[in-house]
Amino acid sequence: MTATVIVLRDKKGNRRAEGAKTLIEYAYQRLRRDILGGALPPGGKLRIEHLRGRYEIGSSTLREALTLLVADALVVSEGQRGFRVAPISLEDLQDVTRMRKMMECLALRDSIERGDDQWEAGILAAHHRLSRIEERLSDGAEAMAESWENRNDLFHKALISACTSRRILHFRDILYHQSERYRRFSLMSGPGGRDIHGEHRAIMDATLARDAAVACRLVEEHMDKTLAAMAPLLAAAP
Amino acid sequence: MTATVIVLRDKKGNRRAEGAKTLIEYAYQRLRRDILGGALPPGGKLRIEHLRGRYEIGSSTLREALTLLVADALVVSEGQRGFRVAPISLEDLQDVTRMRKMMECLALRDSIERGDDQWEAGILAAHHRLSRIEERLSDGAEAMAESWENRNDLFHKALISACTSRRILHFRDILYHQSERYRRFSLMSGPGGRDIHGEHRAIMDATLARDAAVACRLVEEHMDKTLAAMAPLLAAAP
DNA sequence: GTCAAGAAAAATATCGATATTTTTTGAAAC
DNA sequence: GTTTCAAAAAATATCGATATTTTTCTTGAC
Structure with a gap:
């Protein structure tokens, strides 16, 4: 050691x-x-x-x-x-997002089907931790950004933690890393009128209500919005 | 050079x-x-x-x-x-198959939506080449096995060749390689009363008719049957 | 007889040197 | 001026030697 x-x-x-x-x-x-x-x-x-x-x-x-x-x-x-x-491009980001949406939904459906009490508790805990940092984030403290990223990631991971397929989770991880490269464009664009906190809350509610169809739709919209926020920046300076 | x-x-x-x-x-x-x-x-x-x-x-x-x-x-x-x-197991094979079914269907849906004349021609050609070797395969010539594998792969690739997502195709390739390890169990089990030729023909017909729902269902069944043939062998000698 | 500690052996991880390939440069021919 | 070819330079791929870690084996205490 x-x-x-x-x-x-x-x-x-x-x-x-x-x-x-x-x-x-x-x-x-x-x-x-x-x-x-x-x-x-x-x-x-x-x-x-x-x-x-x-x-x-x-x-x-x-x-x-x-x-x-x-x-x-x-x-x-x-x-x-x-x-x-590896080069980046709007086309590539669109491809990553498309795949991420699919993987995330596959994993979420599986989790909703199989998740137990502990899974539910994990989601609530992760959401709480994310909420607390979001409150403070509005102060404009840039130093929190990394910490928010981290808790955001953990929240989304908690949602799908009951998924039983090692490979779905593995692919999801790879795709998450690939999308990380585009994240700084997202930070540049700022909140842009989005209510991310509300989106998260809605996703969590649908998930805990075991409504896979709604939860998946919300997750896809969530990701599409992030893509939409980044797209113009990426088209301008690639 | x-x-x-x-x-x-x-x-x-x-x-x-x-x-x-x-x-x-x-x-x-x-x-x-x-x-x-x-x-x-x-x-x-x-x-x-x-x-x-x-x-x-x-x-x-x-x-x-x-x-x-x-x-x-x-x-x-x-x-x-x-x-x-990497170790093999029935559980692992089930996971690979599950993912392959998903990827294959995603790619097939996309191809059916976007495929053009050339795509259709490619499928017909690949199916023809596969059929010809299947005729000769009934002679029991083991040497043909590798060649059949190859043409089988090319046929399935042709079906999804109009898919526009680089990543779907990439993941599909990775999964195909992973499933290759289990293929020798498939060879051991023999035909087992399956009409693989008929399955291929049905998949092709549904695809060319642009019926994504049926084509995907047939592909999934096709893969499930292969899994079912291998499962008992794998459970016996892992 | 079992367990623990330490020494010896085997295997792995890391490195810088050398061989090979690709790219750049420069001169000559058209 | 630009095209071609060859030599020089730069960069990469490959290798075997060395440092480090893990595993195995031995010895001695309980």
Whole structure:
């Protein structure tokens, strides 16, 4: 345990770990954060030699982290011509959203069918935690944004936590990560007259009432609204 | 072009390439074939040192190929404890089949909605090629099995080739590969009184008639029957 | 006889060096 | 001016050696 931490410091004693158990994982996380945050621009070339210096990590290790990101479709591998940050586009966002809607609904239907008391309790708890931060968010504290993202994610995860298909959940996760790249456009656009809190409440109510048809429709609308808010920004500066 | 071929022979002149452009790809393909064929048993440990000798390939290269297979869910990575062939189980097969049914139907609905003349022609052509080999298959020529697999795959691909979502097709491909591992159980079970040819014909007819509801139902039944044929074998010897 | 601790062995993760490929540059011919 | 070819430069892919971790085996105490 403690040994792990020691290992992840290099000879000069610089700390590297941030919860990563492996150097590959560390490289993977940093790379991912830089891609999602836009520091590594969409479509840009990922020069291994350059990144090697930036992250202080061996080239092979970097390659493996890059390979992992290819599976997430955040990076594309071009035969023998190295790696590149996956490009973004309105078309791509529409495709992600379309798939996310499907996966989310599949998972939600399954959860509504099978969920037990504990599942219901989890939803209520996650919604409460989200509500509390939304109250404070109106103060305009930007620092809360990340925390809100996190609780928002946990709320949506709670809704579908009774789904029994490992694969549905896995695909849903992948798609969520892919959509994360577009999220900063969403933040730019601001609330835009939406009542997100109300949407969440309605989704929760329909879910707890075991009304799959309504819950799915609400979730789809929820996602469509987010897409609609981002679309114009994406069309302008891609 | 020719240079590539030369490179993929090792110093002793042994040929390595089989359409692989990269050593990683070569390792990936061989590994995959050995996993699908059962030479590397489900749940078994993948000792890098051992495989290194078997495929005559460096350890780092092997690791990257293994990482690629993790994305396909054919291999699982266990933290810092190496790699392992993903285990198989009836439960897993049921999950794969469930997802495949969903993906296939999503893709089929989209194709039926958008398909043009060329799409229709492609389906007819693929069905014809499949029919011809099915006629000869009744002779009991085992050697044809692989060829039948191939044409069967192409027929199902043709049905959904008008689908516009890159991601639906991508997920479908991944799931198809995952189900491939179970196919040898299907071969063991034999035809089992099924009229596969008739099923294919019915699916094609409904699709070309643009009847999405019927086509999807038939596809789901088609897959369920395959699952049903495999299930008892899998329960017996997992 | 069982359990625990520590040492030895095996396996994995990481790295930087080398071989190979792709891209860029520059000069000559048209 | 632009096209072609070859050499140089840059970048990538591959490898085997080394560092680290996990597992196995041995020894000794209870």
